[in-house]
Amino acid sequence: MLSSQRRRRNGGKSFRSKGHLRRWWKELDLVLWGVPVAMVILAGVLIASTQRQADYADWYHHWITAGLGCLVALLLARLPVQRLRPLLIPLYALTVLSLVAVRLIGTSALGAQRWISIAGVNVQPSEFAKLAAILLLAAVLDRHPIERPIDLMRPLAVISVPWTLVFLQPDLGSSLVFGALLVTMLYWADMPWEWVLLLLSPLATALLAGLWPWTLCAWLPLMGLLAYRSLPWKRLAASLTLALQGIVAVTTPWLWLHGLKDYQRERLVLFLDPTKDPLGGGYHLLQSTVGIGSGGLFGTGLLQGQLTKLRFIPEQHTDFIFSALGEETGFIGTILVVTGFALLMGRLLQVAREARTDFESLVVIGVATMVMFQVVVNIFMTIGLGPVTGIPLPFMSYGRSAMVVNFVALGLCLSVARRGHTRLNNW
Known part of the structure; x- marks a missing residue:
């Protein structure tokens, strides 16, 4: 009698665990999870391929960091984004203070002071x-919609600092x-x-003034x-606009x-003509385009790229990782990665x-802008269609x-997706 009760209890637990597993799999957002994890x-x-000839090997730190990021994303996915609103001003102030600290006690590398050393x-x-x-x-635009030009002062203040x-x-x-975040949001x-x-x-006025000054007449x-x-x-607005544009020019x-x-x-x-300084400022662009072009249609194979092995491309494991992708996976591999980012x-x-709310919608569109702006600028940089900007x-x-940061942002988007009206089984 006791053993049958135990079997029923165990069977009930098994049924509940299977139901929980099915429910978890149904709620899993295959695109929001699958694309980033596959990229990582x-x-x-x-990255391991770029370090084959190096005297160090820390490529696995990339996976370790991503694993910790996944855990954070899982926790944030179960937390309603609205609950973060009381913490937004303290978090913003903390990041501003950390940027000020960079100016005072920051660590320099490659001609810039951008890092703070914390516990090594x-x-x-x-x-x-x-x-x-x-x-x-997102919180400011949700609470104070842009209905008059004066309303722009708040979002401009948030971004300008x-x-x-x-x-x-x-x-x-x-x-x-x-800048991209401000305009898109x-x-x-x-x-x-x-x-x-x-x-x-x-910005357009500055570009025209520097490249084609005669176009300013129109x-x-x-x-x-x-x-x-x-x-x-109207007249005051037009006069102030012309005065501002003239000052910029x-x-x-x-x-x-x-x-x-x-x-x-x-x-x-130099991105317009990197051959003007092939061993200096144009070296990155020239070597990156050569590496991508050498991959052909199918690439040399993972861990088989010769330019990557011989470390012809500086900073290839960071800003120029797309060049290693092009050499070792070829045109097919790069198209698959670009398609993944498009999905x-x-x-x-x-x-x-x-x-469900404007605040959540603005957070997601801000994350989308941050990620995709960096994708476009980085890929354009590595294939020679843009200047070297240091964007990963x-x-x-x-x-x-x-x-x-990318996985924290992913967790926020997952939280919005779980509570939104979208049907996850469509993806």
Whole structure:
């Protein structure tokens, strides 16, 4: 009698555990989990390949960091994102203080001071500042929609502080991410597209002033007309817009000479023709494109790339990991990775559209912008279509801080997906 009761109890436990397993598998978001994990596994092999001739081997740290990141993501996936709102200002303040600490006691490498050493581990606060800015900006836009031009002051203040501190490190690549976050999240928060264009116009004015000054004759009146038609106080708005654009155009040459470091100017110019300095500033771009091109259609095979083995490409395990991918997996491998990132972007957009609250939707779109902006800039950099900016490839470039931040962001998106209206079984 007792043994039959035990069998029934054990059978009940087994049934419940199987039901729990089926429910867990049904709730598993195959794209949000599958793409990053696949990228991490592949990247670990590629990083090991870049270190074949080195006197050290720490490629497995990439997997260890990702494993810890997965645990954090699992915990965050079960926590409603709304519960984080009381912590947003303290988290933002902490990241700003850490950026200030970088200026005072930071560790320098490769001509920039971007890290803080904590217990022997270099931590890059700018990576955590990206996520803190996303969260606080989402809360600000949720509570204070952009209905008047004056409403832009709050989101601009949120972004400008970390942007300035990161730019001064100097870290031009990461500072560009903050700009992309601001513009995309403002647009997602239903700010008129004309205002978005006006917000971006100073950057376009600076580029035109430096490359084709004669085009300003048409560009400046066009921006004045756009301001007149879309902003209140039309004449005043048009006059202020023209004055601002004129100031940007006049000060651009000075900013080019004194606002950027020498190596930053070289990077922005040499990507147009890296052969002008093949052994200096253009070396990274030339060797990266050669490595990718040598892979052909199917690649040389994992751990078989000769350029990767001989370490012709500097920093290949970090910013230039895509070049190792191109050499060892060929065109097919690179297309599969790009497709994976495209699927991830599509899934994040669906989660953002079907989130239950505007705050959650803005958080997801901010994460999507952060990840995909870095993907596009990094890949363009390695194939010679953009300057060397020092932006890592998410989930693939070696870097503890970036990896942890990416998985924390993934956990937030998973939390929104679990509580949203989207049907996970469609993915």
